[in-house]
Amino acid sequence: MATQIRAEHELHRRRLSRNVGLGVALVLFVALVFGLTIAKVGTDPTDDLGVPGTEASQ
């Protein structure tokens, strides 16, 4: 029968903090790039996508 190690070591806590930290950083990065895309598409004066009556939508 396999013995399970259950004790929480300081080492596990630090690895968890690293993994959670990296995870949060990646999620925030994705959110930022998404927000940036929305902002760019919405404010670019040369972009006439979806605007009726413009060359691109005709």
Next chain:
Amino acid sequence: MTDTSTSTSAFDAEKEAGFGDYFALLKPRVMSLVVFTALVGLIVAPVPVHPVVALAAILFIALGGGASGALNMWWDADIDRLMQRTRKRPIPTGKVEEGEAFAIGIALSVLAVVMLFLAANAVAAGLLAFTIFFYVVIYTMWLKRATPQNIVIGGAAGAFPPMIGWAVATGGISVEAVLMFALTFAWTPPHFWALALFVKNDYAKAEVPMLTVTHGRAITRRHILGYTLALAVVALALGLTSIGGPIYMAVALVLNVMFIKGAFAIARRDDAACEADNHLAERRFFKLSLAYLFLHFGALLVEATLAPLGLGGW
């Protein structure tokens, strides 16, 4: 025997890095100055920026600054181990390996520059790339250990963020951006040399030439005065540009009179007087220098904020 020692070190919890250790590689305290001055540069620029673009740009400028901090720690690991002030950094404590710091620094530098290019423009991204190159190659690798003017060169690297912020908004460089650069550039030497006069540091042990050691404390005092006078000219000239105004000018006048007075007090003293009152004038000057930069950039921010209400600016 070798196996035992290897497995022991593999599970040495003291050497296991947490997220905070990697974050510490990015020099968060330096990053806060970068964020503040870059934000001011971006806000005072005459071209409005979408808030999300502004947020992203400031984050990527900060990330670029942090990446250059990691590369600085990678290169300086040998001297960081010798000095009291830097001994607890992630590499000297063994929590982060030198190669890891190098990889993180390079990866984040590339990410920050590419993302700033996508979020803003090529000029801002180019300036950020140059700042990283300047800080890591010109300052850290080349001149830091070669000349006692290292503080002046390091100060130049720290002075770029408001210029990058301005470039994010305008896509270019102007006299206002250059003067904001010059303000931080001329402020850095008196700020650090005043600190060097009253804090016992062990740069000599690490063989880093500091002006106080190579040319003596009397010369350092005169250098502080010289840079303080040059700084006053820059600070007042900035007030005459389009981003200045009566509020900035009043703040700059008061602060520069106080700063010059403090620099003259330091220049007139000798080490005996300095020891007698436990470096009182130097400590006061250093404290004032912290407020000096914050209040100058803060005043520019106030001018820009009041401008739409018809109150700020000339």
